[in-house]
Amino acid sequence: MKALICEEPGRLALISRPEPVPGPDEVLVRIRHVGICGTDFHIFGGKHPYLEYPRVMGHELSGTVETAPEGSGLNPGDPVYIVPYLSCGTCQACRIGLTNACVNIRVLGVHCDGGMAELIAVPVQNVVPTGDIPLPDAAMIEFLAIGAHGVKRGAITARDRVLVTGTGPIGMSAIIFAKARGAHVTVMDMRPDRLAFAREGLGADAALTADAGAEAQAARLTGGDWFDVVIDATGAAPPIERGFGFLAHGARYVLLSVVRQDITFSDPEFHKREATLIASRNAQPDDFAEVVAQMRAGRVPTRALNTHRGSLSDGVALFQDWSRPEAGVIKAILDL
Template sequence: MKALVCDEPGRLSLVSRPEPVRGEGEVLVRIRNVGVCGTDFHIFAGKHPFLEYPRVMGHELSGTVEEAPVGSSLEKGEPVYIVPYLSCGNCQACRKGLTNACRNIRVLGVHCDGGMAEYVCVPERNVVPTGSIALEDAAMIEFLAIGAHGVKRGNLGAQDRVLITGSGPIGMSAIIFAKARGAHVTVMDTREDRLAFAVEQLGADEILIAGDQAESEAERRTDGEWYDVVIDATGNAAPMQRGFNFLNHGARYVLLSVVRQDITFADPEFHKREATLFASRNAQPDDFAEVVRQMEAGRVPTRALNTHRGRLEDGARLFSEWSRPEAGAIKAILEV
């Protein structure tokens, strides 16, 4: 089979590998579409801290069933998407249903080879029929589920005034699911093109430029009451710390981002607000199901989100092109 391998930072190769052999309880999936994630660009750039090269990237995956276990409800040729978090099922987190926070988790394309290839084998529980969702759209379910999970963690409702910081793909997914819950959403970023997209395509209510006057402007707009929920999707420690400045009394702060540095905040300010801080890691099965429901309801602008497409065979060239900010990629998809 063909596979796109990141041999080392900055170098991709299209290689021929043996097709994987399905193990007990596994499904062999013929990959059709692979969404390219910020994680993939970090791997390509050599910025991922927990990865060994060479690596086949790719964890936003859709395809068709090639072979399933005897007695499986899955049928050959059935369109499916893949949940890329391979949890152990035995640790304390898994026993509590927190498979997204499994102590022994392996993520396809990061801890083990992923789906930038013609075939992949995964446990049957990680393979889900797409239903009425088109295969190219199903390759976007995983990144959207990240936002859906963060919104669920923040327990957003129609009564909430929400600030989402960072308008990359993950921030956009948070906007979509915050709006699906009826919240009033303000988006803060430095990129005016992304902010315009958030309003025009995703239904964000307001934008806020992340400049020196952001706090004073937010205070003015909210009559000094700030935001009930803040969701950070910047992936940068400085704005993650800055997000504490925008919390209302009793507010919830959800960190979709993760960085290697320590994050600090003023304890007296946090304490007097009786605020709550949430980590949000990966996504759970019900988050994936929520994405599918919102897609089927027409509330996810998949065509607008999928800005770039290309073939797996051209991946080495396309990665270099798509990784440039001026390329304007929101979600790029490789067709296999």
Template sequence: MKALVCDEPGRLSLVSRPEPVRKDGEVLVRIRHVGICGTDFHIFAGKHPFLEYPRVMGHELSGTVEEAPAGSRLKAGEPVYVVPYLSCGACQACRKGLTNACCNIRVLGVHCDGGMADYVSVPEQNVVPTGGIPLEDAAMIEFLAIGAHGVKRGNLGAQDRVLVTGSGPIGMSAIIFAKARGAHVTVMDTREDRLAFAVERLGADEILMADEGAESEADRRTGGEFYDVVIDATGNAVPMQRGFHFLNHGARYVLLSVVRQDITFADPEFHKREVTLLASRNAQPDDFAEVVRQIEAGRVPTRALNTHRGRLEDAVELFSQWSRPETGVIKAILEV
């Protein structure tokens, strides 16, 4: 089969390698579409802290069942998406149902080879029928589930005034699912094009430029009350720390972002507001199901999100193009 390998930072190769051998309890999936994630760009740039090269990237996957175990609920040819978090099922996190935070988790395309290839073989519980969702759209379910999980962690409701910081794909997914819960959503970023997209295509209520006057402007707009929930999706330690300045009393702060640096904040301000600080990691099965429900209900503008398309055969050249900010990529999808 053909596979796209990141040999080392900045170097990709399209190679031929043996097809994976399906193990007991696994499903062999013929990959049809692969979404390109910020994680993949970080791997390509040599910025991912948990990765060893060479690596086949790709964890936003859809395809068709090639071969399933005897008696499986899945049938050959059935359209499916892949949940890329391979959890052990036995650790203390898994025993609590926190498979997204498994102590021994392996993520396809990061800790082990992923789906930028013709085939991948994964445990049956990680393969889910798409229903009526087109396979191209199904390749976006995983990144959307990240935002859905963060919104769930923040326990958002229609009564909440929410600030989403960072309007990349993960921030956009948080906007979509915050709006699905009826919240009033403000989006903060430095990019005017992304802010305009958030309002025009995702239904965000307000925008806030992430300039030096953002705190005073937020103070003015909210009558000094600031926000009930802040969701950070910037992937940068400086704005993550700045997010503490936008919290009201009793607020929840959800960190979708993860960075290698320490995050610090003023403890007296944190305590007097009785703020709840929440990490949000990966997603859980009910988050994937929520994404499917919202896509089927027409509340996710999949065509607008999928801004760039290409073939796996052309990915070596396309990856370099798509990694440049001026290309304007929101979500690029490879066809296999």
């Protein structure tokens, strides 16, 4: 079968490798669509903290069942999406239901080879029927679930003033699900095009340019009260640290981003606000279900989000093109 492999940072190759042989509790899935994530671009750029090369990337996956274990409820030809978090089921985190934070977690395309290939074998519990969700849209469920999980972690309600910093796909997913809960959402980024899309395409209520005047703008916007919830999706330490300055008293700060280096903040300022710092990692089954429900309700603008499409065979050249900021990619999908 064909597979797109990242041999080392900055170098991709389309290779031929043996088809996977599924185990007794695994489903063999023929991949139809692969969403390209910021994680994939970080792997390509050599910036991911949890990876060894070479690696077949790809964790935003939809496809059709080739073979499935008897009694699984899955049949050949069924359209499915894949939950890419392979949890052990026995560690302390799994025992309390935090499979997204499994001590021994393996994420497809990161800790082990993923779905930028014609076929993949995955545990039956990680394969979910798409129902009436089109397969190209189903390839976007995973990144949207990350935003849904962060919004859930922040316990966002219609009473909250929310600031989302960083308007890449993960930030956009946080905007979508915060708005679905009725919150007033402000977005902050350096890119005018992303800020415009967040307002016009996703329904964000206000936008801040992440320049030297952002704090003054935010103070005016909130009457000096700042934000009840701040969600960081920037993927960089300086804006994460800056985000502490936008917290209201009693606020929650949700970190969707993960960075290699330490982050620091003023303890007296954080303490006097009795603020809460919240990590948000991956997503849980109810987050995937929430994405599907909001898709069916028409609250996820999938066509607008999916800005670029191409084939796996052209993936080497496309990945180079799509990794450039001027390409204007929001969500790119490889078709097989």
